[in-house]
Amino acid sequence: MQHSPAPTRPVAPVLLGVTHAPTPGLARLALWTVWVHHEDAGFTPEGVRFIRRVMDRLPIDDALPELISSLSAQGRAVLQAPPGAGKTTRVPLAMLDARLTDGRILMLEPRRLAARAAAERMAETLGQPVGQQVGYRIRGEAKVGRDTRIEVVTEGILTRMIQSDPELSGIGAVIFDEFHERSLNADLGLALCLEIAGALRDDLILLAMSATLDAAPVAELMSAPVISSQGRSFPVETRHLPRPLDRRARLEHAVAEQVLVALRETTGGVLVFLPGEGEIRRVEAALSGQLPKGCVLRPLFGAMPFADQRAAIRPDTSCRKIVLATAIAETSLTIEDVRVVIDAGRARRARFDPGSGMSRLVTERVTRAEATQRAGRAGRVAEGVAYRMWTRGEEGALSAFPPAEIDTADLTGLALELALWGAEAAEMPFLTQPNPGALAEAQALLRMLGALDESGRITDHGKALAALPLHPRLGHMLVRAGRGAALLAALLADRDPLRGAPVDLALRLEALRDPKAYAKHRPWPADRGAVSRIRTEAKRLERSAKGDGQLSPAAMAALAYPDRVGLRRSGEAPRYVLSGGKGAVMGDADPLAGQRLIVVTDTDGNPREARIRQAIALSEAELRSLFPDRIAWVNVCEWSRRERRVVARQQERFGALALDDRLWKDAPSEAVARAMLEGIRELGFAFSDKAQLFRARVALARADGASLPDMSDDALMARLEDWLLPYITGVKSAADWKRFEPLDALRAMLSWEEMQALDRAVPAHFTTPLGRAIPIDYSGEAPEISLRLQEMFGQTTHPTVAGQALRVTLLSPAGRPVQTTMDLPGFWATSYADVRKDMRGRYPRHPWPEDPTEADPTLRAKPRGQ
Structure with a gap:
């Protein structure tokens, strides 16, 4: 529809009587009437934007006056608004319109796609291209200008800005969008901003926005009020599976079948939630040739080209769209024509992977909060249907919320940032404090890499690592090895492009350097998407590196993983001891299995003996050249569990590896004893x-x-x-x-x-009436002695020790027990007569007096014939 421009005509007269309509819905209807029937009205650009905003009124608009008032009065707030309320695109513009600050408004987004989409939507609302009043900055790309007032950035960008300029010069407000995702960068960014606001910038406005987070703890941390907004959604019917999925069935095939069922049972766009790109591609392949006419598949994941991402997000009236998406579609983004959601029930999260020594994305069951949020996507434009790929009975086993990343991820990067900031974790206002043990491990690794000194202070090398967009392991490799390490760094930071291939990293590098040549003579297919992504990232990393080192890929890998150099153990099986002290095993048939020295870059993380997934052969000469100061002779005297004896050796060691091993013949006796x-x-x-x-x-x-x-x-x-x-x-x-x-x-x-x-007090012996010392047995409930009955003749009191009565076992002349008593006078007075009657006939040569208390103790028998 075309409109005649008449920039001199104001919008207010046209809207007279409309802005006071009894309901917002009637106001939008009236404005639509004006828009359609007054093409020649000649609205100013400001008027056009005003009409667009009112026509597109969102639930968040009702909360904006209170939010702006709180930010103006206190400079801080926590905004709680469900997905679809409009907080991402409305709030920064409202803050800009209210002139809360003369500085730029910085808004953090957890994903690059969300950052770009939010910036584009706000710029479109202002009738401007991105890069003027609204811009964005993400890794490797920026669209900002000197007139930019709202800048949307990914979360890691804020940390870099703060570390390079602790006062955040020129920044007037920081908005933490989707804070409920509790990413490590967002937690760190908020803690740093609270520090800055408390010490350097009391004028810095801070706003945390969340869809599902319990807002009270965040509000308490920030000393800020909580402002809530209602969402806008239509009823959504939830449909569960009638029975659990077969454990042997491929998830992707089950999802593809569910898509076909949904297409038959429903109308409107379909949004399918899958854990990652691999699953998306496999579902896409399974649906190839199966879709009804008029249906089109649109993948949506973070690593794909932005033009393809935009095609998945934008409405398309020419076809029925099926969007195969990762969790990127849960929040921040609105896919406007979706009426059906299929939730595969899986989520991919960053967790510390002991196999790779870094954070890796792992696939887990979805949480109830995530499932609710996903299902809500079906009710944005009309009544919808949400299919859940699990039974109603399985729902109770789901966790309530996803864990905060600070509880599960590798903390090496966080430890480096804290050292650069010059603060201990306990001193920082974290919503969740990092685990002290995990943080200590991270700091130990940083000391090994030379990023921290022995006192924990950051070194110049550590500052260089902090400036790189890489895990400190890979940053260390890039700094030490130069531009030649960029490809290996990009490879190790990404997922394996040759799944199912032998463990050798050299194969992966071959596939990356020349994909066409590799494909011609290697039987293991490479993931084209991963190869393209890794090559692009490598080019970007080359620009961050200095110098052209001449190290081999194995030497480069050893720089990144000095604790993962593996020495083959003796024996036929390819088992390795790693320089950090752990064990690892390789498949018997792997071509690398015969190598004496390797560098292990990825394992399955088994704490007892990890299975090697990626490694590369290393020569001893390379090892000695790389770490001359870490290789030394040591005397080792230790207990061997396997040999069950003390072993004394003299060894040339690199960490836990014995490169040379000799018998220590004159080991000191004290060392052996210890x-x-x-x-x-x-x-x-x-x-x-x-x-x-x-x-x-x-x-x-x-x-x-x-x-x-x-x-x-x-x-x-x-x-x-x-x-x-x-x-x-x-x-x-x-x-x-x-x-x-x-x-x-x-x-x-x-x-x-x-x-x-x-x-x-507790004698070792009892002295008999004959003067003999009888050992006392203290192992039972009562101390005990055993002796010949005749040796106790004349004893009129019961013997005691340590205040306890002795248990006395009286023996026959043949040494057999006759009576056990703890009351010797009682025995003489009662049972002795029966014992005497029995014993006299059996041992006639031994004395058996009628009154044993008057007889003399003896061990002698009568002479024969008497």
Whole structure:
């Protein structure tokens, strides 16, 4: 529709009587009537923009007055508005119109597509091209000018801006859009901005906008009010699977079948949520030739060309559009003609991957919050339908919310940024504090790379790494190796372009350097999208590098992974010990399996023995050339679990790798003894009867109040060095330890005075009426002695020790138990008569007096014939 320009005619008279319509809907209807029937009205550009805004009124508009008032009064706010409310494109323009600040308004978006789309939408609203009042800045691309007042950036850009200019000169406001996604960069950016606002810029306006986040904790952190806006959506019917998906079935085939079902049962555009590009391509292939006429497939993921992304987002009345999208379509973007959603039930998130030593995207079950948000996309323009690729019963097992990235991701980049900022994590206003253990591991890696000094302060090299758009491992490689490392850095930062191929990184580099030549003579197909993306990123990284190093790819990889240099263990199986101390294994048939030294760049992350997914062969000469200061001879005296003995060797080591290994013939006895202590900790105690008796006496005396050392197993194990070390000279193996008598070492724990007190309180022996010393057994519930019945003649009181009655086992002349008693006078008075009657006939030569209390103790028998 064409309109005659008449720039001198104002819009206000035309709108007279319309702006006071009883409802917003009637106001929009009236404006539409004016727009259609007054082509020659000659509105000014400002009038046209005003009409467009009112015609396209969104739910967020009702909350804007309160939001602007709060920002004007307090300079901070938290805006809670569901997807579709219009916060992304309305709020920055409202802040600009209100003239809240003379500086630029910076808005953070978690994804590049969202940043560009938001900037384009706002610029279109102003009737301008992107780059004038509204611009954007993302990795590798910027459209801003000197007149730009609103700048949309991806989250990592803000960190770089702050680190280079801590006052954020020229920036008047920072908006954190989609803060509920809790990305690591957003958490760090907010913490840094709160620091700046508190110390340097009390005029800096801060606004966090969220769709699903519990706003109260963010508001408390920011000391800001919460402003809420209602969403706009139509009813959405949710349909679950009747039964769980077969575990053996390919998700992509199931999704393709569901798309065909949805096309038969519904009308309108279809939005399919899949975890990543690979799944999108496979669903696209499965649907090839299966779609009804008039249907078109539109992939949508972050790494695709922006023109293709735009085609997926824009409405298309000429066909029925099926958009195959990643989580990029959950928030920030509005795909206006969608009435059907198919949720595959998977999400891809950044988690620390111990296999690669960096954060990697992993596929997990979708959360309930994500599923709700996805389903809501079907109700933006009319009533819709959401198909969920799981049963209603499976819904209860879903987590409520996705985890904050700071809880799951690699913290090496965060640790580097904090060191550059000069602050400890605990001092920063994080919504979630990073895990101290994970942060300590990240700092240890940075020290290994030379980015931090031993005191934890950032080095000049660390500052150079922080300026690069790479994980510090790969940044270190790029700085040290120069432009030649750009391709390898881009490869290692991306997903494997040769899935299913042997582990050798050299194959991947070959496919990247000359894809056509590679395709002609290699049987493993390369992912064209990944190859193109990696090559493009490599060209960009080349511009960040300096110098043209002459290192081989293996040497470059070793720079990035000094803790992943692998030395093949002895034996037939290709098992490796890594320089960081972990183990890794390679497939027997892999062409790289015979290499003595490799650099492992990716594994499956198994904590016991990881399976190698990517590696490259390294020569020992290259290793020695790269790390001359880290290779040194060391004397090693340690307990070998495998050999069950102390092993003393002299080794030339790089980390945990023994490049050369020789017998240490004259190892000091103390070093051997200390190593043996580790063996004892593994083997445990095997006390002799004498040692057990001594420990039992000490335990009884302690129970009776004596101040003596604790000789329980746990206490002795905890103090091995104190009591045992001086006594195990010559003990070198499990067999030696089994023969070792520890009684002297235990007795040495007591002073002379303590030994005397122990002997008095808990004697080792009972002295019989004949003066013989009988060992007391303290291993049972009560101390016990065993002796011949005749030796106790004349004993009229029951013997005791440490205040307890002795359990006395009386033996026959043949040494067999006759009676066990803890009341000897009672035994003499009662049971003895029966014992005497029985024993006299069996042992007639031995005395059996009628009154044993009056008889003399004896061990003698009567002479024969008497």
